[in-house]
Amino acid sequence: MGKRILKHAILGLLSKKDMSGYDITGEFKEEIGQFWSAKHSQIYIELKKLLSENLISQYIEMSGEKLERKMHRLTSEGKKELEQWLVVPDETIETEKDVFILKLYFIKHIPKDKVEALFRNQFNIRSAKLAYLREQYQQIFGEQHPLEIDADQLGHYFVLTKAISREESYVKWLEQSLEIIKKREY
Amino acid sequence: MGKRILKHAILGLLSKKDMSGYDITGEFKEEIGQFWSAKHSQIYIELKKLLSENLISQYIEMSGEKLERKMHRLTSEGKKELEQWLVVPDETIETEKDVFILKLYFIKHIPKDKVEALFRNQFNIRSAKLAYLREQYQQIFGEQHPLEIDADQLGHYFVLTKAISREESYVKWLEQSLEIIKKREY
DNA sequence: CACGTCATGTAAGTTGTTACATGATTTG
DNA sequence: CAAATCATGTAACAACTTACATGACGTG
Incomplete structure (x- = not known):
């Protein structure tokens, strides 16, 4: 089942x-x-x-x-x-699949200039997504404090903040990692 | 196909x-x-x-x-x-499915004490995962600077740092969100 | 009147999970 | 010698994707 x-x-x-x-x-x-x-x-x-x-x-x-x-x-x-x-807590969490990171694991077989292109591509996609999510947040919640958000909107609030947090973290990591790539000779 | x-x-x-x-x-x-x-x-x-x-x-x-x-x-x-x-850049990124966040979207139908239990459960799972990943990192890379990491290990380095970054961001968001839940009357 | 969106469905194929099945090797 | 792990495979089912198929409605 x-x-x-x-x-x-x-x-x-x-x-x-x-x-x-x-x-x-x-x-x-x-x-x-x-x-x-x-x-x-x-x-x-x-x-x-x-x-x-x-x-x-x-x-x-x-x-x-x-x-x-x-x-x-x-x-x-x-x-x-x-x-x-x-109300049933999930004991296991499924693999959050990510093909970009999977490819990076095999970076040894990717020419350096192609690596940079892959990073830039991800960066563009993720940044656009982040911008969209932030815009959504602004439109719905504006400067509203989380404690004042309507109970009906609380689920929406959590989903949006989680998505934003996820993409912020992703973009940050992409920036840091690309810096490393650029500085390395390999 | x-x-x-x-x-x-x-x-x-x-x-x-x-x-x-x-x-x-x-x-x-x-x-x-x-x-x-x-x-x-x-x-x-x-x-x-x-x-x-x-x-x-x-x-x-x-x-x-x-x-x-x-x-x-x-x-x-x-x-x-x-x-x-x-070397083929992926134009679309698939949905990173997360049942916990899906459930949270429907928080309106979850009793407050159960919400806290769900959060604590996620917090425990994610924290344990983070601790495991950090331990792996220490064992493999120790205090090594990213620019000095062997080319053979670079893929491993990126996968580990990405996973750590993902879980750090998740745990942080869980903490912040649980604070909001606790403070709210709903 | 063409194009985009609204609206519902089926068919065929691929991918992924769980369970079934068997046997060898190692370690306490 | 029992239990955990090593090792490979199949069967049945469930989930997911892509393509096929049709027709109505609204707008420029």
Whole structure:
């Protein structure tokens, strides 16, 4: 048996408001997508499973004349399942896979100028991500003190600050490491 | 077509020295396992594929009287394939999945005392990991200056420092966030 | 009216996990 | 001699990706 994380991620998203498969797909392109995501093809299949497990119910909302939005709502069973899952501490943490670092492990086989190009590429991607996350933070929380943040927004606050912290640390490490590369003869 | 990352990870590991499937499994339990890993069941299958693609060759080494170690060695084709893969910059970065943060996003549905327990659990796991990584660093590099590290060890150096940096940042964020949780009434 | 987005789904293939299966070697 | 580790493999299942497939709606 797998850990059924997508199942619970969807239940969690539906706990905020009713959503269509399309809406859920969109959520995974926002901040929470920094920590979990799935493609629409997987989401539609999972929604069917959740329906058959009676954890969610479905109703149709019309978007215009003919375009159907299949909306999904947590059942009380679904809410219970979510609440139970949330409080279980995870004993193991999965490998946070990172192909760039994997490649660096084999740096011996990369020509020096190519190493610098790889670093610059990562630096650009990570910096852009960091800038985007900081902008999001500004827009949502501005200069608000964490103790004054609305309870409804607290989850969002933690996800954003964690993502920002992760990228800040990544960029810093990239800068330091590139300095070392540049100074070394190898 | 997938990105065949395990394929290239194995080619990379074999570029250092000949290894058995068991050895490779072991490597993924060491530092590089912080950034990529696979189970033995997947590794044996991948080795077969690499053999059929002529990227590696196989020979038998005896370990005792009857116990066979099937050793694998990069072919020149395999080395070429590795070197080509290493220099291609990755334009997209995959989601670094983290179930703890996913759960936190739904903090609204977690009782306050359980939140603290979840945080403490993560703190313990991450701190232990950090301590282990720092110990590894000390053992391998001691007080050595990064500019004096042997070229053969440079990949190892970057992987270790990145892992340490990641966990330091994680632990720091956990501490700050737990403080906020404790101070808030919610 | 073309293009981008909204909206849902299936099919085929790849990757990854857990469990099943077996036997040898080493160490206390 | 028991338990841990060494060593290799297969089977079944679960998770994930890419491509295929279709059609509606809104805006310039």
